[in-house]
Amino acid sequence: MTWVIWRQYRVTTAIAVAILAAFAVVLLITGLQDATRWHNALASCGKTNTCGTLAQTVSLGSGPVNTLVVLTLIVPILFGMFGGGPAVARERETGTMQYAWTQSVTRWHWLSAKAGWLLLAGAVFGGLVAGIVTWWSGPVNALNQGQFQPGSFDVQGIVPIGYAVFAVALGIAAGALIGRSLPALAVTGGVFLALRLIVTYWVREHFMPAVTTVYSVTQNLSLNGATWTLAQGTVLPSGQFTTNLSVGPGHVVSGPTGPQVPAACQAATSINATITCMARLGYHSFATYQPGYRFWPFQFIETGTFVALAAALIAVTFLVVRRRDA
Amino acid sequence: MTPVIETGGLTKRYRRVTALSECTISVPQGRISALVGPNGAGKTTLLRLLAGLATPTAGRAAVLGGAPRQDPAFLAEIGFLAQEIPLYRRMTTEDHIGIGAHLNPRWDGESARARLGDLKIPLDRPVGTLSGGQRAQVALALTLAKRPQVLLLDEPVAALDPLARRHFLATLADAVAEGGLTVILSSHLVADIERTCDHLILLASSRVQLCGDVEDLLSEHRVLVGPRKDTTAIERDHTVVQADRTARQTTLLVRLNGPVITGPEWEAGDVTLEDLVLGYMGADADPATGELATVGGLR
Numbered sequence: 001m002t003w004v005i006w007r008q009y010r011v012t013t014a015i016a017v018a019i020l021a022a023f024a025v026v027l028l029i030t031g032l033q034d035a036t037r038w039h040n041a042l043a044s045c046g047k048t049n050t051c052g053t054l055a056q057t058v059s060l061g062s063g064p065v066n067t068l069v070v071l072t073l074i075v076p077i078l079f080g081m082f083g084g085g086p087a088v089a090r091e092r093e094t095g096t097m098q099y100a101w102t103q104s105v106t107r108w109h110w111l112s113a114k115a116g117w118l119l120l121a122g123a124v125f126g127g128l129v130a131g132i133v134t135w136w137s138g139p140v141n142a143l144n145q146g147q148f149q150p151g152s153f154d155v156q157g158i159v160p161i162g163y164a165v166f167a168v169a170l171g172i173a174a175g176a177l178i179g180r181s182l183p184a185l186a187v188t189g190g191v192f193l194a195l196r197l198i199v200t201y202w203v204r205e206h207f208m209p210a211v212t213t214v215y216s217v218t219q220n221l222s223l224n225g226a227t228w229t230l231a232q233g234t235v236l237p238s239g240q241f242t243t244n245l246s247v248g249p250g251h252v253v254s255g256p257t258g259p260q261v262p263a264a265c266q267a268a269t270s271i272n273a274t275i276t277c278m279a280r281l282g283y284h285s286f287a288t289y290q291p292g293y294r295f296w297p298f299q300f301i302e303t304g305t306f307v308a309l310a311a312a313l314i315a316v317t318f319l320v321v322r323r324r325d326a
Numbered sequence: 327m328t329p330v331i332e333t334g335g336l337t338k339r340y341r342r343v344t345a346l347s348e349c350t351i352s353v354p355q356g357r358i359s360a361l362v363g364p365n366g367a368g369k370t371t372l373l374r375l376l377a378g379l380a381t382p383t384a385g386r387a388a389v390l391g392g393a394p395r396q397d398p399a400f401l402a403e404i405g406f407l408a409q410e411i412p413l414y415r416r417m418t419t420e421d422h423i424g425i426g427a428h429l430n431p432r433w434d435g436e437s438a439r440a441r442l443g444d445l446k447i448p449l450d451r452p453v454g455t456l457s458g459g460q461r462a463q464v465a466l467a468l469t470l471a472k473r474p475q476v477l478l479l480d481e482p483v484a485a486l487d488p489l490a491r492r493h494f495l496a497t498l499a500d501a502v503a504e505g506g507l508t509v510i511l512s513s514h515l516v517a518d519i520e521r522t523c524d525h526l527i528l529l530a531s532s533r534v535q536l537c538g539d540v541e542d543l544l545s546e547h548r549v550l551v552g553p554r555k556d557t558t559a560i561e562r563d564h565t566v567v568q569a570d571r572t573a574r575q576t577t578l579l580v581r582l583n584g585p586v587i588t589g590p591e592w593e594a595g596d597v598t599l600e601d602l603v604l605g606y607m608g609a610d611a612d613p614a615t616g617e618l619a620t621v622g623g624l625r
Binding site: 003008097098101107109322323 | 374399402412413415417425426428
């Protein structure tokens with residue numbers, strides 16, 4: 001079967017390798033430039049003792065390359081739609097399944113080989129793209145500490161491997177269930193996108209209980225490492241937490257509804273006087289966040305989730321292929 | 327000798343439609359059996375059930391002594407050619423020969439090359455660029471290269487011009503002559519069947535109407551031509567498959583249940599394969615359609 005699959009996918013593989021190589025070259029060149037700029041900046045800020053504010057004075061990357069890096073978000077979806085989607089569906093649609101299934105290999109063998117190689121290809125390509133992006137992001141991560149943010153988290157580390165494996169499995173399963181390529185592509189794209197958005201914006205933050213810190217309204221939030229801040233706001237004297245009021249050095253921002261600056265502090269002469277007044281009345285600031293050291297645990301949890309979903313989809317596909325007529 | 331292909335009460339239903347109903351057939355080894363019937367009679371369904379591509383709703387099928395199953399040893403013995411001749415259109419014939427070599431234990435790629443070489447079919451062109459006739463020849467050569475014991479061909483010649491059809495059937499006959507092969511070939515071209523097949527399975531309305539060696543079937547049937555009059559006596563002795571009554575005479579296709587004893591006004595004649603096929607297919611037709619009156623009594 002391996003030979004047959006290679007024969008079926010060698011053109012696609014060649015195209016994928018060519019695109020990956022071009023991508024690698026672009027990121028290698030710009031990545032080396034960024035690394036040099038980062039090391040030079042570090043060396044000079046060490047002399048002038050300005051390393052604490054480096055993020056404000058140095059910028060790394062460039063518009064097009066940053067866009068390219070963000071675009072790697074769609075790599076798994078492409079694998080799912082164009083690698084996984086047609087794998088079973090196209091053979092059913094063109095009837096070649098009847099040809100393949102009357103050779104001297106069982107359907108299980110046929111599907112195991114096909115799904116196995118496609119999943120492996122998804123994992124390898126997804127992993128290579130993620131590896132390149134992770135290496136390229138090294139200086140940016142060191143500078144901005146933003147790798148835990150949605151968008152960056154999703155293209156670095158090992159999660160892209162999980163996404164790619166899941167997308168391929170989803171494509172294969174959708175193709176086997178629906179039996180036609182085009183609807184299978186659409187369903188794969190739609191379901192993948194929906195699930196990724198749901199996990200990114202509603203599920204991921206609950207992988208581990210978030211940490212909440214309460215601090216004085218006269219201070220700035222200072223957290224070490226690449227934290228992922230989920231919410232920031234004010235603790236009212238009553239003990240109630242609200243995100244509709246934000247107080248900190250140099251700013252007081254209140255929402256159109258919800259708590260306002262107390263009347264007793266509104267007469268203050270300056271904004272800092274207002275803040276001091278609020279601190280005296282018992283106002284505090286709070287921040288809810290996932291600490292930076294949880295980056296890798298989160299990567300493993302999310303990757304594991306998607307790989308487990310992929311396994312379930314592949315199991316469904318085996319049942320469908322065994323039960324259904326060609 | 328145990329038959330190579332045998333079914334009992336084989337039934338396949340799709341949601342509401344019954345594609346094949348209570349199909350009981352038996353094909354001895356070495357036969358080229360014609361599977362005949364109108365469109366939608368269940369020919370494709372029967373072949374797919376025998377190849378293991380579909381699973382029966384009820385009944386049983388035995389091919390080479392066992393039910394069609396997902397077992398490499400069983401699959402190796404079955405050559406199946408689907409009606410639409412599905413091949414990988416972007417791959418060349420040579421690619422297909424390579425695939426066959428990797429997926430089958432006894433693969434005779436050389437015979438396929440030689441066979442297609444004789445027909446001057448290029449091996450290095452994508453299959454999708456070949457003509458329909460060439461594609462059918464490629465598919466047959468690939469199916470034969472598998473060296474199966476049972477060949478199931480679903481209307482393989484339907485799309486071919488008469489010359490390509492003759493080539494195709496000649497190739498098939500040669501392969502059978504080499505021995506060890508049993509074939510079921512579905513078709514609705516009686517002329518082709520007459521030349522190639524020695525066994526007949528007739529399906530109509532998803533049921534088996536006839537199954538047996540062509541010679542036996544022909545000798546079991548007679549055409550009786552006589553005056554327009556009561557045929558009760560004949561119906562008592564024999565099974566009238568089809569009755570065709572005009573103002574002046576009655577033509578009956580009967581299945582004999584004994585010696586033909588009729589009055590002198592009846593003239594008995596031998597039947598041709600075409601009489602038989604059309605008779606049984608006509609018997610199945612809607613009686614309301616014109617003069618073609620039918621009398622039931624199928625076995």
